[in-house]
Amino acid sequence: MIRSNAIASDVAFYLLDDIGQTGAKSAKDAAGSFFKKDAVYMDVTAGDEDYSSFRIARSCGTCNTDTLTVRRVRYDDDGQFKAVEEVKWFTEGKKLYRFCHTVPNTSSTASSDCPSDDDDPERVEVADFIDTFKVIPAKPRVVSTVDKSSEELSYLLPSTDASVKAFRFVPRYGEEYFEMLAVDPAAGGEAVALSGFATNYDYDNHEPVSAGQRANQVFVAESDGSTGTWKTLCKKVTLEPQVEYEISFKVPYDNNESRMFCPGRDYASVGFRNLDGAKFAGLDDFNFFMPASTTEPPERTFRFSVKTQAADACMAFTFASYSPIAASGTVTFREVALKKVESSNFDFSDENYYPDDPNHTEFKKDKKNIKGLLLKVVAKRHGEGSTIRQVIPIPSNGLTD
Known part of the structure; x- marks a missing residue:
């Protein structure tokens, strides 16, 4: 033995x-x-x-x-x-x-x-x-499968069809501290620009409003021309335990005020919300920042997993500005996607x-x-x-x- x-x-x-x-x-x-x-x-x-x-x-x-x-x-x-x-x-x-x-x-x-x-x-x-x-x-x-590769089958947003690159941002506003912002094109496309962000900066006293809560939030939806609110239009997914997911998107450098985004002061994040607009327990948002020069890569990628199932999850981008300039800029998003990581x-x-x-x-x-x-x-x-x-x-x- x-x-x-x-x-x-x-x-x-x-x-x-x-x-x-x-x-x-x-x-x-x-x-x-x-x-x-x-x-x-x-x-x-x-x-x-x-x-x-x-x-x-x-x-x-x-x-x-x-x-x-x-x-x-x-x-x-x-x-x-x-x-x-x-x-x-x-x-x-x-x-x-x-x-x-x-x-x-x-x-x-x-x-x-x-x-x-x-x-x-x-x-x-x-x-x-x-x-x-x-x-x-x-x-x-x-x-x-015989018809589709694992890469094609892994895509969840903006569509389960990996060839679909068009997406839509639907604003959440009129509730809590979220305000309206401009989405162009409103019906979505392969590139969507956001502008007219809310600001928490006191221009009279030239200082941030430290207690300010004005913010913006948009939800990812399919670019299909339908009408409704963020609750009805956001593309809902179910996040399962023991699966690794990847959020990815591009924010190319724009020669406008958005390049003055101040990490640590201004806030931009991506995460998930339930149909009550709340975060899922144990699933925090991921912070990101805007490129400040043409040499910075535009890709932003985040990997995560959940301990418990998150049903009817909607992917949301949240913004809050406390610096004097960044809120007046325009931020363009491309290739927004959520997928399962095949190799994890x-x-x-x-x-x-x-x-x-x-x-x-x-x-x-x-x-x-x-x-x-x-x-x-x-x-x-x-x-x-x-x-x-x-x-x-x-x-x-x-x-x-």
Whole structure:
């Protein structure tokens, strides 16, 4: 029993160290510039893309052994690129083997322990008495279908159709301390400008009104020309626990008074409200600021999750101005969106999830979103067995991670 446990534990430890760099792809060249090696992807052929850096092969439908192949960049001590390596773990009988070779045309100086194909690298026996070697990928939160990719299925706002870029801002006013502001175009579009913000600045005494509560709030809605209030027009979504979401939008630099926005004094945020106009417990707003120069990137991105379900949630932007100039400016928004993050979930509950299944080729699109592998290793010796389940994060797996 002790020997079986030692074998399984040693295999799991070595696998963790060996496979954890799956997908590592960015490296420095001799000049210190960073670049990416496409050879780390399994297949970049147009029309048959597989931008993951691993492959799982099932021995058979009822077998307990898999073959795992991963790709990664090998670096030197200075972090410079040396080669792209492909490592394979597989079993024959009860023996577990490791095989490493340098991917052709990626290096002229292959490592001695990972030679090129031309050098006919040998497999190395790692362990004996292996009864089970299973690899279970972490199922992404959103998976592709025959008709749509996971990216398309992840979009919630302004539409569940990822191709829809038009949105609408519906003002909330006449209640609490919210006032009307100008929305152009009022019916929405791919770019919507806000102006005429309320101000809490005392121009007579040239100082902020510290107790001032004048504010503006707009809700995200579909650009469909319908009429109503913010409560009827806002696009309602249900936020589920254990799911990571992403709010994103662009606020391009505008050469107007909005560039005088003062972080820490002026206020701009994005968040969610229920149909009573209140925040959801445990879900705070996210603050952001306006670009002050043309060199600042316009993208604003926020990721979050909720502990409890938030039903009929409406995404809202809130503004309050306490500086003398910013409120008289115009702020333009583009590409406002809410989506589920496809690659954030470590869900190993579906042990039959098989992204390399040739009968479900649509799953190949999801492989780039898988950020973890669960390895199940069972060693049996003289009738005594030991099982190790090892989670190996592979955060670099994917197109740009």
